[in-house]
Amino acid sequence: MKNSDGNNESRNNEPAVEIQNLCKSFGRQKVLNGIGLAVARSETVVVLGRSGTGKSVLLKLLIGLQKPDSGSVRIQGQEITGLKFKELNQIRIKIGFLFQQAALYDSLNIEENVAFPLVRHSNLQSAERKDRVRALLETVGMEQHRKKLPSQISGGMQKRVGLARALALEPELMLFDEPTAGLDPITAGEINQLILGLQEKRKITSIVVTHDIRGARTVSHRLVLLNEGSIAAQGTFAELKNNQNPFVAQFLSGDS
């Protein structure tokens, strides 16, 4: 018992996400070249970088949608790179993923989309499940649209529903792939407020991939800037602002 408690305690002290020497190539193109990163529990890390630097690939490697060429990915202390589908699914249940285009299932309505993970991975009865779905949709302000199909709502609304679906199983880690891409500044601000709300109320660990510098400043505890498959710089927004690296300065100021 003591030993087990000891193991639990040591696991709780481990970073929520720990990446070591991660490499990934597509054909001859090397996308990630020996990335190393640790994300503490309840921390929000924003990953920035130019298009094609492997930010989305990094998120997909973290949830096992792609396999790395080499390197290690540990989620809450557990190595996931060699896991089989069933074992990997046990980890995936603890992770929420908001996709760039929300990736809602076209054939299901909003309510069914949010209920999708609950039907498969929770023991909730039908009535309890409906209550839970309504509560989730209320959290993201989409309760009144629950009978609509994804094609009948706007991109910003789809992102909100995608967020509700990602939160359905009460994940301990959230991965956001460009949550504000393609949205107007007001809707983008609302999505950023929802992400902030998750930090404050649920203490969820989050990794956010974005090009939205203003949003990054709002939601991040720490920023990581990728360039040519490696980490060019990392730190708080203020630290990066004072960084002398010309690429960092150029990226944050948006100068061409």
Next chain:
Amino acid sequence: MTFCLMVLMAAMTFFGSSVIQSERSANPFVAVRDGIVAFFEWIGELGIFCGRLARVALVPPHEGRELLRQFEAVGPKSFMLVALAGAATGAVLSLQTRDSLTRIGAGSLLPSVIVFSLIKETGPLITGLIISGRVGAGIGAELGSMKVTEQIDAMEASAVNPYKFLVWTRVLACVLMLPLLTLAADLFGILGGWATNALMDPISLRLFIENGFRTVTFNDFFPPTFKTVIFGFIIGLISSFQGMRTRGGTEGVGRSATSSVVLCSLFIILADVLMVRIIQVVFP
């Protein structure tokens, strides 16, 4: 054997022509080599795909709701098309064979000719090809669209196996619905044949059916109908496979829908030749 080789060559030609325009070589020898390589790559990937499908086929959850949705999409929604095609085939058979049979003094054999032709070959093959077009294209486009919009990734990220939820349900629906649709094509074909015949030479439906089925045995009816299970498997498997390997945005979705229809049709024709020979040997 020669026919099988011709179908395989047609498949290779299709793969050669489906190599993406920007990646296609101007040199004809290189283009042929690329087509052959693409074909064997496709066979290898299909083998891996079948392996994944076999691993999830019998393990729970059995995704009953999705399975029912697919049964409806393949069966009832295709019924009218298959029935119409069957009726048209029966009518054409009646029109085409009536004259020839009358010329050789065998006009009374017309019901038998129509029934034999429909239940042994025309009904199953017409059903297979029509479902290739309607359902195969639909599955290829739907899964292709889900692939390029990351819905399949989202499903996997939700710890739901897309091979179980999306592929197995579609393959099973095609396998179970094809024989039933074939029966519908046979039935409406016989009705179409009778109606066309009755316009020129009035005959009751009962007498037409009695004459038509007089010499039909179990071996004439059951194996050809049952072979459509194989057609259903081909349609479900190949169209799902084409959909799941889609890349390249909306253009890729179009390519997947087209290739699903072309490949399903080609492999159904190939399977039909093989199955006819096997049926002749096993059910003499």
